[in-house]
Amino acid sequence: MRLAYLSHYFPPESNAPAARVHELSRALARAGHEVHVVTGQPNHPHGKIYPGYRAGEYRRERVDGIDVHRVPTLPVASRGLLERGLGYMSLPTAQVALGAARLPAVDLVLATSPQILTGVAGLALARLRRVPFVLEVRDLWPEGIVAVGALPGGHPIVRALELVERTLYRGAAGIVSVTDGFVDHFVARGVARERVAVVKNGIDAALFDPDVIPAPLREQLAIPRDELLLLYIGTIGLPQDVGLLARAAALAGAGARFHVVVVGHGVGHQALVDEVAALGVGARVHVLPPVPRRDVPGLIAAADVSAVVLRDEPSFARYLPSKIFEAMAMRQPILLGVRGEAQRLVEGSGAGLAFTPGDPADAVAKLRRFIELGPEGRRRMGEAARAHVLAHHDRDRQADDLARFLAGLARSRA
Numbered sequence: 001m002r003l004a005y006l007s008h009y010f011p012p013e014s015n016a017p018a019a020r021v022h023e024l025s026r027a028l029a030r031a032g033h034e035v036h037v038v039t040g041q042p043n044h045p046h047g048k049i050y051p052g053y054r055a056g057e058y059r060r061e062r063v064d065g066i067d068v069h070r071v072p073t074l075p076v077a078s079r080g081l082l083e084r085g086l087g088y089m090s091l092p093t094a095q096v097a098l099g100a101a102r103l104p105a106v107d108l109v110l111a112t113s114p115q116i117l118t119g120v121a122g123l124a125l126a127r128l129r130r131v132p133f134v135l136e137v138r139d140l141w142p143e144g145i146v147a148v149g150a151l152p153g154g155h156p157i158v159r160a161l162e163l164v165e166r167t168l169y170r171g172a173a174g175i176v177s178v179t180d181g182f183v184d185h186f187v188a189r190g191v192a193r194e195r196v197a198v199v200k201n202g203i204d205a206a207l208f209d210p211d212v213i214p215a216p217l218r219e220q221l222a223i224p225r226d227e228l229l230l231l232y233i234g235t236i237g238l239p240q241d242v243g244l245l246a247r248a249a250a251l252a253g254a255g256a257r258f259h260v261v262v263v264g265h266g267v268g269h270q271a272l273v274d275e276v277a278a279l280g281v282g283a284r285v286h287v288l289p290p291v292p293r294r295d296v297p298g299l300i301a302a303a304d305v306s307a308v309v310l311r312d313e314p315s316f317a318r319y320l321p322s323k324i325f326e327a328m329a330m331r332q333p334i335l336l337g338v339r340g341e342a343q344r345l346v347e348g349s350g351a352g353l354a355f356t357p358g359d360p361a362d363a364v365a366k367l368r369r370f371i372e373l374g375p376e377g378r379r380r381m382g383e384a385a386r387a388h389v390l391a392h393h394d395r396d397r398q399a400d401d402l403a404r405f406l407a408g409l410a411r412s413r414a
Contacts, residue, residue, distance in 0.1 A: 001407050002034040004103055004129075006095055006111040006122045010039040010068065011056075012050055013295040015235060016201070016322040017138060021112060022064070023204045027399030029065030034332060036106065037066055038099045038125075040073035040091045045077045045235075045265045045290065058098055071098045092121035100128045107410045110134045110176070116141040116161060119168045132173035132409050137182060140315065141165060147313040148238035156386050165189070173409045176402065181318025181341045197405040201322040202393035207297060208329035210386065214302035215295070217261060221286050228258035228371050230335060231303035236266040241358065243268075243275045243310045246335065248360040248367070250279040258367050260285045263299060300330040304378060305352075305370050309337035312357035320345065327351075328389040331382030335366055351385035 005025055009018035020306075025035045041057070042050040049055050059070040071094035095118070108131050111122025119135050126133035142161035146153045169175065169189050175196045177183055183196055222227055238241050245260045252258070262272065262285070276285045293300065300306060306327035310316045315342025324342060327334050334352030336343060343354045353369060355362040370378060 001108070001403065001410060002106045003028065003036065003406065004099065004102070004106045004109045004122075004125065005035055005037045006092075006099070006109065006125070007037060007039050008091060008112075008115050008118050008169070009044055010037055010042070011063070011293065013042045013044045014290065014296075015044060017112065018044075018139070019116060019204075020201065020292060020322065021396045022066075022097050022285045023202075024199075024399050024402060025066045026064040027396045028403060031399060031403060033403060034106075035066050036069060036103055038071065038095050038103070041070050041075070042095070043073060043075035045208065049073070049075050054171065060102075069098065069102060071095055071414035091198045092117045092248045095121040096128070099125045103129075105129075106131060108132050108134060108406055110136060110406065112136040112138060113141060114139045116164055116168070120164060123168060123171045130245075132412075133171055134174045134176060134406060134409060135168050135172045136176040136178075137186075138178050140182065140185060140318075141241060141365045143185075143315050144239065147315045148311065173412075174405060176405070179318055179320045179341055181320075185318070196392060197401070199398050199402050199405075200393060201320055201325050202398045203325045203329040203389055204330050204395050205329065205390060207294070208300075208326055209297060210301065210329070210331040210382075212301050215298040217299065217302040221259070221261065226257075228305060228367065229303045229304050230258055230260050230307055230367065230404045231263070231300060232260070232307040232309070233263040233291075233299055234321075236262065236264045236272055238268060239310050239313075239316065240266070240268065241309045241337065242272050243359055243383075244309055244358065245307060246272065246276045246279055246281055246285045248363040249281040249284045251360050252364045252367075256284060256364075257371055258284075261303065262287065263291060263409045264284065265287045265290045296326065297330060300327060300332050303332065304375075305335050305367075306330075306332045307335045307337070308342070310357060312339075319343065324351075325393050328385035328393075331386045333378050333381035333385065335363065335370070337363065349384055350381060351388060352381060 003248050007021040011018050011022050030037050041053045056072045061068040109122050109126035111119045113119050123133050142158045145151050151158050169191050177198050308321050328351050335344050336346045336354040337357045346352045353366040355366045
């Protein structure tokens, strides 16, 4: 199979969408498929082009058996709505124009969301090439935008995005969902169930090796060995309620036997820094800059528990954050503040403890339970977590599932 895979993000960018596209594409290439990733010049999250790249160039690279086509990019930091919108619109235009001109023959076009305009580029490119279009949905747009309060429901931009969403669903030969919970959303909007494949988030078992040398977090931050180290690593955005961890530390008071380490960046970063300062918990809540993906396993290994937190919005009960699987692969128990499918996964596999999203008092209670369990109890949780993720969420197995679905669509079109 010859596949064009359109994505807004790709390594050396180190967020979850970039990792998923890279790891699935690499697994597909290892299985003998020809994969062309069409993406931009790396600039996330600060809106600055990475060293060695240029904003206005077309560049073709070979990465892990993947043909990567980097198109001209308008680099924009993740700040205001207008700035982000400009960046979101510029890249899909270049993906279509240069994808149509530079890509070799392909059997199918797959576009991943976020962001949703990448889906528009995928649909347009598939029409130009007269091949099937498949939409991969990692976040529900515009529902997620309304859920975090970025725009009110009924706003003209929201209505326009709803029209785009319906157009993409109608135009797609198939849809790839990362959760079971999204399927009803698609069906309610007229998508036949047989056109949907669920390929959940997963892990690169070679990268997330629990025997990696831990990063020296305790030594750097002077965290005592007998106090719990809770780690949050990833995007600090509007959906992620990272500030709750600071509020939990404040509620626990001076006698708290845990430290919180936050590693990441995003539109909510400054608000988090301000909240930590206002609560006076800077001695127990440490906010650190983002790191390359290759350094993530060592940071997880240095912690006792990993935190996964989203705001308490009904739509987020359908989400499965990718950091759940990375922590599980590292034999790391999870403190989870997400309802629904994520809670069923973590509790059902014995991988951690869930608290009520938005409730810092419940988070403190669960942290005290982790402390009571001690190293041996937490180790048993971690063992259960790794066993589950290796059995159900390995990237190579997921790539096989994705390839079968895509190949079936390509054969049907032929």
